[in-house]
Amino acid sequence: MVKKALALLAIIPILLLPSGCWDRREIEDLLLVGAIIFGKSNVSDTEQYRVSFITTKPSSSGGEQVGMSEEGGAAQAAMQWVASSYGPTLEEAMLKFSIRSPRYIYLAHNRIIILEETVAKEGISEVVDFLVRAEDTRLRNYVLVIKEDISDLLKSIPEFEDILAGELFSILETSIGEGDYHHPSDLNIIAQGILTKGQDPWAPVVETFSADQAAGRDAGRSVIIKGTALFRADKLVGYLDAEETQQFLLLKGLANTGIYYIDSNGEKISYRYEYARTRRKLAVKDGQLNVDYDITLKGLLQEVHFFSNLSKAEIDSLERALSVRASTALLETINRCKELGSDALGIGRLIHARKPEIWKEYSKNWYSIYPEIDINVNVKVQITGTALGSKPIVPKASE
Template sequence: MRKGFFLSLIFLILFTSGCWDRKEIDELAIVGATGFDKVTVNGRHMYRAISYVYKPAEMGGGAEGGNGKTLAPFWVVSELGETLSDAEKNISARSSRFVFLAHSDMVIVGERLAREDGVDKVMDLLLRHKDLRMRNLLYIAEGETLRVFERGLPQFESTLSQELAGISEKSLPIVSKTYVPDVKEFVYSLLATGRDPVAGKLEVFPTPEELSSPVGNEEPQSFVRPTGAAVFRESKLAGWLTDTETRGFLYVINKAQVGIIPLKLPNSPQENFSFQMTKAKTKIIPSVKNDNISITLEVKAEGNVGTMEDSVSLAKPEDIKKLEALVAAEIKQLIKNTVDKTQNMEADVFGFGEAVHRKYPKVWKNIEEEWRNIYSDLQVEVKVETKIRGTGMISNPITVESR
């Protein structure tokens, strides 16, 4: 009898305390991307949070709309708030369903917020929030984030966040021109000593200026694409890297994968040879001599002949050797350019400081405070060794003999 009493108590526990955090899937507003901006409203600085919410009913798979008209499969909702968290919570007040951030693919931060306040606030929110995952990609929007969401129309997928997630996943390993870290990587570089973080960059194209002269009567459309990267000095945005500069950056941080490097052969007015990158490995070797710190970058790059648009023979090993030297010089130039630019920004995105810290911890203790100054005129020597492994399916270029 006592047994029965306790059993009934257990059942009471189940049906009184259970279910308290139960949320049905159709009660969720599934957020695909999250954005933050800094705005000035009536002279006051406020923050804006933006959620890009999926509308499953419009995304196919479900029953077809009875009335025949197709609605956009997403909903962009933004709210203002005194703090980032306040703004983010205010979105819930606008939504008929629970705002569910666990499926967010990316976080987009506006340029002004990143430049003036720094992204450390955003990172604090992201890491503290129970739903947001560290796997979110981190983008810095050129201009305002809201514009990205409102103007950026998806072209292939049905929603922008899916499209951007797909592009981001593929652009790095296949093109090697952009760099997009996830929140975890970004926070790691943000907190590491002797390293400054880099985030992805989003731009809306065509720009408003280009759009101001519409062609014909067509409604102007604009789209979003990731380009280059955003460079930070500590937590604040310091500047942008272009696509080619980003490639130099990728070479140094060992992330350069597959991509095409166009080259000019000697005595050619324009690029007529392309090197197909396959593999690259870089060693960062710091050295301290008489208080003089310098960095040596040893790059080993491998690749194939992508195209040869000139009638240069590729049959002999000597021919290949010549090309290899050419490619090595080009890669060296790429890296040099990037290093110069970041030295001007005083942003040690490569983690040279970290390398020094690892190899000469005692030296680092003394120079840690003034590392930024040291970095900006640091001696960086680049040594590139290139190997052309193959010429593709054919060896010699196609030559059409004129008769």
């Protein structure tokens, strides 16, 4: 009796096989979306969401893939498929793709989310909520903001990767260890920023520009990442340019290397730091709240053109000069943040964490108090060496 029942139970899986099973999808039926772009536009007099995809279109050349790099640009353009769709709600805009695409929309391999200024200015909380809720997207997706119209972006040709999304992703990823011109911000950071009072979201900005004519190719457009967008809660309030982004990232402790240079007698001395440590301290002085940034930089002199020897005194004075330069730049950026009214630096959160009782008062109208908070920056520059060269290469003084 028991055996019969077990046999019945065993038959069920076998019966399921011919039916094709509910979840099975063949790879070739998937539309691999690499990047999603959200915007708003006016279509037939109503404001609608515009959702655009940048996807991979596997080339159906049939048969084995022999190297296809000969054609360069044209072939790469064929690998990528971009499209936009409009709808009153985000979900509807997404689903509308199915009227055109013969494949299932598959978001799990998506890596980039781009927010257009149109939707960023109005408030991204709807979009973020949609993305967090969607089953396919991940919190690890990098978020970018784009100022200009996306048509240029959609026409851009990736220079190294096969699709634009991969290109953007790689640019962002390489920055994590390498430089401080930009740093990726993912959905987790954005979402937390929206939710947490005292911490505002921020995201790098993507732009297109005309590729170099000298490359010999047709002047298509390529992408670069330049600058940072700052938000207040869920609304875009302004941008930091490339210079300011450097300082911003240093303040947030995300920078790994960066350059400062000073002018001395018409010559530029450049200093590259390889190690940066950022600490924040909170102090209450005379009833006033003070935030102190203590930043330590350690690095090498990369361009030292005219000093004949580098004695301790000279090194010290260089260090001081560089510290001043850095502090100034950092303070400028901090003021710019205050101007824009965005607490992307997370000052409020710092107060909440360290001095919760003060935060209780401040949190009620934080954005008016925020510009008044006294923020100081102390930079300590250490020159650890002069790279591979010692004495500068200078033509010998003619006798």
